[in-house]
Amino acid sequence: MTRLLGRHGWVMGLTALLVLAxxxxxxxxxxxxxxGLDSLARATMPFAFATAAMAVVVIAGGIDLSVASMMAVAGxxxxxxxxxxxxGFSVLALLLVLGVGLLMGAINGALIVxxxxxxxxxTLAMLFVWEGVALLILxxxxxxxxxxxxxxxxxxFLVEWLPxxxxxxxxxxxxxxxxxxxxxxxxxxxxxxxxxLAAYRSGVSIGRTxxxxxxxxxxxxxxxxxxxSMATGIGEPIPGxxxxxxxxxxxxxxxxxxxxxxxxxxxxxxVIILRLVRxxxxxxxxxxxxxxxxEGLIMVAVVMLGGLxxxxxxx
Amino acid sequence: xxxxxxxxxxxxxxxxxxxxxxxxLIILLLALIATxxxxxxxxxxxxxxxxxxxxxxPLAMLAACQTLTMLTGGIDLSASVGATITAFVMATQxxxxxAPLAICIGLVPAILIGLVNGFGVAVCRVHPLIxxxxxxxxxxxxxxxxxxxxxxxxxxxxxxxxWLGTGRTWGAPNALLLFVPFxxxxxxxxxxxxFGRLLYALGSNETAAKISGxxxxxxxLALYALSGLIAGGAGLLYVGLIKxxxxxxxSxxxxxxxxxxxxxxxxxFGGRGGYGGTIVGALILTxxxxxxxxxxxxxxxxxxxxxxxxxAVTTIYVRLTNQR
Numbered sequence: 119m120t121r122l123l124g125r126h127g128w129v130m131g132l133t134a135l136l137v138l139a140x141x142x143x144x145x146x147x148x149x150x151x152x153x154g155l156d157s158l159a160r161a162t163m164p165f166a167f168a169t170a171a172m173a174v175v176v177i178a179g180g181i182d183l184s185v186a187s188m189m190a191v192a193g194x195x196x197x198x199x200x201x202x203x204x205x206g207f208s209v210l211a212l213l214l215v216l217g218v219g220l221l222m223g224a225i226n227g228a229l230i231v232x233x234x235x236x237x238x239x240x241t242l243a244m245l246f247v248w249e250g251v252a253l254l255i256l257x258x259x260x261x262x263x264x265x266x267x268x269x270x271x272x273x274x275f276l277v278e279w280l281p282x283x284x285x286x287x288x289x290x291x292x293x294x295x296x297x298x299x300x301x302x303x304x305x306x307x308x309x310x311x312x313x314x315l316a317a318y319r320s321g322v323s324i325g326r327t328x329x330x331x332x333x334x335x336x337x338x339x340x341x342x343x344x345x346x347s348m349a350t351g352i353g354e355p356i357p358g359x360x361x362x363x364x365x366x367x368x369x370x371x372x373x374x375x376x377x378x379x380x381x382x383x384x385x386x387x388x389v390i391i392l393r394l395v396r397x398x399x400x401x402x403x404x405x406x407x408x409x410x411x412x413e414g415l416i417m418v419a420v421v422m423l424g425g426l427x428x429x430x431x432x433x
Numbered sequence: 434x435x436x437x438x439x440x441x442x443x444x445x446x447x448x449x450x451x452x453x454x455x456x457x458l459i460i461l462l463l464a465l466i467a468t469x470x471x472x473x474x475x476x477x478x479x480x481x482x483x484x485x486x487x488x489x490x491p492l493a494m495l496a497a498c499q500t501l502t503m504l505t506g507g508i509d510l511s512a513s514v515g516a517t518i519t520a521f522v523m524a525t526q527x528x529x530x531x532a533p534l535a536i537c538i539g540l541v542p543a544i545l546i547g548l549v550n551g552f553g554v555a556v557c558r559v560h561p562l563i564x565x566x567x568x569x570x571x572x573x574x575x576x577x578x579x580x581x582x583x584x585x586x587x588x589x590x591x592x593x594x595x596w597l598g599t600g601r602t603w604g605a606p607n608a609l610l611l612f613v614p615f616x617x618x619x620x621x622x623x624x625x626x627x628f629g630r631l632l633y634a635l636g637s638n639e640t641a642a643k644i645s646g647x648x649x650x651x652x653x654l655a656l657y658a659l660s661g662l663i664a665g666g667a668g669l670l671y672v673g674l675i676k677x678x679x680x681x682x683x684s685x686x687x688x689x690x691x692x693x694x695x696x697x698x699x700x701x702f703g704g705r706g707g708y709g710g711t712i713v714g715a716l717i718l719t720x721x722x723x724x725x726x727x728x729x730x731x732x733x734x735x736x737x738x739x740x741x742x743x744x745a746v747t748t749i750y751v752r753l754t755n756q757r
């Protein structure tokens with residue numbers, strides 16, 4: 119009961135923090151409104167998908183360092199396939215990219231299970247492999263995204279202050295996560311994360327569950343990669359700064375490094391908070407380089423705090 | 434011979450390779466050189482060997498950071514940033530301070546990065562990989578801010594570093610003057626000193642080491658600070674070789690430095706390996722780089738190959754260890 123309260127308390131605390139950050143933004147920038155929310159939602163989208171991807175594998179007791187590289191592969195694949203293609207084919211291309219994401223994640227998971235090398239080493243090696251694959255697909259930024267997909271992430275949805283990209287992000291994550299959470303597989307993912315041996319003895323197939331968790335991570339990465347390309351209109355083969363940000367947001371969102379705890383709601387709120395902090399610094403006309411340093415300091419501090427908390431929990 | 438004998442022979446061979454990875458590595462190195470000579474007859478001469486060693490030395494120094502931290506089960510992904518910062522700060526301070534003082538100033542941020550890494554790893558128990566990645570990001574941001582303050586002063590690479598980086602005496606690269614004592618120091622450190630023993634102890638079983646009275650936080654702090662210092666040294670040598678300080682000077686060496694340590698037989702999980710193998714690993718990677726350039730392999734394939742090499746070698750070591 120107290121643990122349940124504690125978990126909800128964490129999400130509630132984050133929500134309070136988010137509200138505070140919004141109030142602060144409104145104070146320093148009285149004109150902050152629908153357009154501000156729209157640009158915030160669009161900046162958040164790739165980070166949110168990266169965080170969701172990371173959160174799933176961390177819940178399963180692993181970590182995936184190749185998140186940013188897989189996003190780059192998905193982004194360039196989408197841009198290359200949709201370049202000059204009609205609407206019908208671009209829908210097909212989108213599905214194909216999502217399939218590629220699933221496949222990349224499944225390869226990561228399968229390598230971890232079959233080589234018996236720790237996840238951190240395998241995904242470090244795969245970080246370079248996927249980076250190379252992205253470079254092979256597209257040597258320099260280029261390609262094009264289907265116009266209808268670009269329009270999908272722009273403008274408001276129903277009411278003026280609800281950005282369409284935010285709705286899109288929530289729907290995409292919920293469509294994967296909600297059924298999963300309630301399914302047998304979702305339960306198994308939490309089980310292998312919290313106690314692998316106990317899960318094994320209760321009849322959970324560890325290897326298959328782990329591969330599935332990594333495949334879902336890859337799927338979210340593919341969505342994230344497409345969302346980057348949606349924002350820029352082209353494919354970018356060099357991975358962005360999503361790895362560190364996703365780990366920090368997952369930890370800040372209450373996903374314990376080591377596995378078994380947390381959900382996706384907390385990390386998503388954490389991502390929005392982190393993006394809003396960055397936006398506030400831009401609004402206060404802080405030098406972007408200094409803003410990067412501050413952001414890095416926040417992320418490292420969060421990860422350090424997470425480490426201390428995890429150590430406390432282990433004791 | 435019964436099947437059991439064959440099996441035990443295999444186990445013994447595996448154990449031998451695990452404990453002395455340097456022998457198969459040297460054979461691999463010679464095989465690579467032979468392939469190169471076969472593909473482009475006459476390429477292997479005194480000049481080529483000198484050049485290969487010259488380019489392998491900064492890599493081997495950077496790989497020393499990875500080797501030492503890997504002995505405790507860690508890794509130092511901020512090494513390339515530390516090296517770049519040292520090189521850049523040094524080169525921009527030379528016109529103001531003069532060479533000796535500028536070198537000392539340049540080494541300060543690198544050691545600082547190491548100390549922060551050590552604090553995060555030792556006290557907060559953050560995984561070294563994530564910790565060093567984070568400090569690397571922060572340090573890169575700081576370097577960009579720093580760059581704008583010194584853009585007017587220009588940058589100079591001191592003649593001494595240029596001589597050390599590119600010059601040769603009797604056909605042998607001058608960088609060996611720095612590297613040979615350095616390598617002997619690292620080998621002595623890991624094999625003969627108490628500090629080296631502590632690294633192996635923490636890497637093979639941290640709990641056991643702690644129960645035996647090792648103050649792990651002191652060791653980690655010293656280790657990561659040392660790693661930062663070595664990275665700074667590697668940066669100084671590399672800028673002497675390249676002679677054009679930039680904000681991403683040493684970044685291309687980060688992945689090969691991890692690969693060199695892994696290929697050299699240092700276990701990424703800690704407790705096994707040493708610097709001797711890493712040096713051969715750095716040579717192998719440099720020769721492999723030449724080979725890939727000759728075959729006109731694109732950059733993407735090169736990265737894929739490096740990643741797969743790390744994965745394959747680690748898998749083999751895991752298998753060998755499990756045969757125990």
